[in-house]
Amino acid sequence: MDIKQLDSTYIAPTYARFPVVLTSGKGAMLKDEDGKEYIDMGSGIAVNTFGICDSVWQNAVIQQINTLQHTSNLFYTQPCAELAQILCQKTGFKEVFFSNSGAEANECAIKAARKYGKENLGDEYYNIVTLKNSFHGRTLATIAATGQDAFHKDFLPLTEGFVYAEANNIDDVKKIISENKCAAVMIETIQGEGGVMPLDFEFVKALRKLTDEHNMLLIVDEVQTGNGRTGKLFGYMHSGIMPDIVTTAKGLGGGLPIGATMFGEKVKGILSAGTHGSTFGGNPICCAGAASIMKRLDDNLMNEVTKKGEFIKNELSCADGVESVSGLGLMIGIKATKNADDVVSLCREKGVLVLKAKDKIRLLPPLSITYEQLEKAVNTIKEVCAL
Ligand SMILES: *Cc1c(COP(=O)(O)O)cnc(C)c1O
Numbered sequence: 001m002d003i004k005q006l007d008s009t010y011i012a013p014t015y016a017r018f019p020v021v022l023t024s025g026k027g028a029m030l031k032d033e034d035g036k037e038y039i040d041m042g043s044g045i046a047v048n049t050f051g052i053c054d055s056v057w058q059n060a061v062i063q064q065i066n067t068l069q070h071t072s073n074l075f076y077t078q079p080c081a082e083l084a085q086i087l088c089q090k091t092g093f094k095e096v097f098f099s100n101s102g103a104e105a106n107e108c109a110i111k112a113a114r115k116y117g118k119e120n121l122g123d124e125y126y127n128i129v130t131l132k133n134s135f136h137g138r139t140l141a142t143i144a145a146t147g148q149d150a151f152h153k154d155f156l157p158l159t160e161g162f163v164y165a166e167a168n169n170i171d172d173v174k175k176i177i178s179e180n181k182c183a184a185v186m187i188e189t190i191q192g193e194g195g196v197m198p199l200d201f202e203f204v205k206a207l208r209k210l211t212d213e214h215n216m217l218l219i220v221d222e223v224q225t226g227n228g229r230t231g232k233l234f235g236y237m238h239s240g241i242m243p244d245i246v247t248t249a250k251g252l253g254g255g256l257p258i259g260a261t262m263f264g265e266k267v268k269g270i271l272s273a274g275t276h277g278s279t280f281g282g283n284p285i286c287c288a289g290a291a292s293i294m295k296r297l298d299d300n301l302m303n304e305v306t307k308k309g310e311f312i313k314n315e316l317s318c319a320d321g322v323e324s325v326s327g328l329g330l331m332i333g334i335k336a337t338k339n340a341d342d343v344v345s346l347c348r349e350k351g352v353l354v355l356k357a358k359d360k361i362r363l364l365p366p367l368s369i370t371y372e373q374l375e376k377a378v379n380t381i382k383e384v385c386a387l
Pocket of ligand 1: 100101102103104106135136137138188192193221222223224225249250
């Protein structure tokens with residue numbers, strides 16, 4: 001059997017895969033089993049922050065593999081302590097819990113919010129307001145947090161304790177808070193899976209004010225928008241606010257699984273010994289790779305990401321067959337006249353791998369993509385949209 005047949009025979013059919021077997025790559029280039037080359041405009045869904053086989057990341061990971069791969073959380077290790085320090089120093093958060101994925105980072109935030117509500121507001125204050133059209137993961141709690149029925153319908157009953165408000169509608173959030181006993185509001189600064197829909201900065205600021213007034217927490221899910229993706233280290237930084245809890249994953253590991261939940265002053269120490277844990281969380285190899293990534297996300301790189309994003313937006317926003325372009329930095333959504341699935345497959349045929357989010361084409365290239373690669377990819381997308 002070839003690889004596609006093996007996969008469809010033995011792998012649970014939860015993924016509608018593209019008909020491509022990827023075998024290797026370098027930077028923003030990928031190669032398939034037939035030797036065909038592609039420009040990677042997806043980074044494994046915002047994961048490969050510096051592309052494939054980036055040598056700095058590789059060296060950090062390989063050095064750690066050759067030293068110590070795992071200890072369990074019963075012991076201290078250097079990479080996990082160092083990564084937590086870097087995250088806190090770069091953001092002002094006070095402490096970090098490490099897990100292995102975005103959903104787990106959010107589970108941790110949800111548990112923390114429930115404990116916070118119980119201890120600070122009252123026993124019944126366990127509800128968390130999330131937004132319609134949001135996406136927070138695939139576990140039972142995080143599908144309940146996800147404000148889209150499509151993710152709920154096969155898995156009822158949903159985990160209790162989530163109430164949904166309209167994005168960019170502060171009055172609706174106020175109404176929901178007045179009708180339910182709530183511990184927190186949880187948002188993505190740009191709804192990624194929901195179609196690259198940015199929240200208004202003013203709405204984010206208003207949520208900060210509202211949650212402060214009610215002594216509630218503001219949780220920001222930066223699993224996709226974090227780690228430099230939008231041209232700031234984290235998406236909330238565009239609004240000039242400080243959340244109480246921020247979760248991240250995807251690009252943090254640069255290609256290895258890691259999730260992080262960062263706690264601010266108001267919730268420092270909330271998850272006390274024995275209340276939460278993870279066998280693999282804080283794994284030395286993942287943390288060594290992540291620390292090497294975090295160290296490189298400086299102002300210069302953020303300016304580059306912003307400029308590259310503006311280049312894409314300028315090129316595409318007035319192109320034939322493009323109705324609108326949304327997003328920030330290198331997280332971009334394109335509404336084309338043509339069906340998004342058709343754009344994705346035509347681009348692939350022409351050697352450019354792009355993603356989809358709802359009815360949009362979604363671009364999440366490695367932050368290190370060169371202008372030459374970017375130009376080529378954008379020209380292909382334009383060509384396909386104009387067909
Ligand atoms: C991808 C994503 C998740 C889920 O992350 P996993 O690592 O797949 O569990 C959660 N929230 C947001 C905003 C995401 O984009």
